[in-house]
Amino acid sequence: MKGKLFLIPTPIGGDPLKQLPKETLSQISSITYFIAERARTARRFLQSAGYPLPISEAIIREIPKKQAYTHLVTDLAPLKDGISIGLLSEAGSPGIADPGSEIVRKAHEWGIQVIPLTGPSSLLLALMASGLNGQKFSFHGYLSPKKELIGKDLRRLENSSKNDRSCHFFIEAPYRNMQVFQAALDNLQATTLFSVQCELNTSDTFSKTLRIEEWRKQPSPDLHKRPCVFLLQS
């Protein structure tokens, strides 16, 4: 009997006991072997999620954030011995705008059962809260790292939306949020819907969808260094 691979979401900010469903919390409690981006954050998370064992008894393997994951086969080996593994995200849902997909793919290759657990995802919350097209949408990760190309990127997404009214969304390094916001005001058409979804699920939430012409009329929100999701629709 092989182990199972559980995909464990973590809160975006706030208390796991309030932000995760009972079912997710109870599955976490049954796991003793975890894979996480950072062992320290993972330990802290498990403790605040009511993990029943002494935390020193949980095995936690770290995966590097941005490199190819080379220890895959060794770290996943326990699955073949019937031990279940919990894959933890740093914040939000594993595999969504975060590393971890490679691990899930390897599990499928080995015929391991993959079980995604319910929890917060800033992308999903942003899409819901935007009111934009949730029947047809594309997530693009980050826009161009070159400042002078951001406007071009935005116009490309806008054009693509024009054909099918799809929603296009992306994230940005938080210290560049104001640049992106300004580029949207400068480059998108007056009637295009533009949505800023910032720190959802916290007490500092900012959530607003307006046409570009309306954004232009009001003072810009302060988005500097706040985790944001940007969405647009023509």
Place this chain on the structure above:
Amino acid sequence: MKGKLFLIPTPIGGDPLKQLPKETLSQISSITYFIAERARTARRFLQSAGYPLPISEAIIREIPKKQAYTHLVTDLAPLKDGISIGLLSEAGSPGIADPGSEIVRKAHEWGIQVIPLTGPSSLLLALMASGLNGQKFSFHGYLSPKKELIGKDLRRLENSSKNDRSCHFFIEAPYRNMQVFQAALDNLQATTLFSVQCELNTSDTFSKTLRIEEWRKQPSPDLHKRPCVFLLQS
């Protein structure tokens, strides 16, 4: 003081008390005015989610599933009088592959605070469980209703994935699942990754990602009339 618009996810199958976080359940308890696709399902949901008032005291307005929503202004009027509204999905998260976005957009237009609550979404769970690219993905809703065009649609998504390794996903009317599955085997290239995510979050879950050449070697899974999400990546 204006009311707030809460976006309330509902379980995909199973017990709301186990599948929704405490925070979501407690927000639901504080609301007395709801908008839902079907009042009957909404009432049943509220009761099983531990709604504290006699259910007859909750006001529930129905929105038509597939038509333009014409009573928008009337039904949302309580927001202006300081009454908060809960927008309920039939299953999963409101505004994601379901109507409701129009309501959220109107709220933004009126300057109403929109608060998305955490809960299950079959699309998000499918994307997580697939192990495909969660940093760049497009959801396409339904493929062509014409049987003979499904293969062409699939090849178009595959081509689009070839350029940027993005993940493309879609849903299908459950009685057409086997047609779509067969069309994928017939039309996609041998090395393309194809993922079938079926009835996630239930005891009948089927979750598998394989290359087309591997799918071709094994017996087809029985997907008939089971809610599925299909994903592919070149």
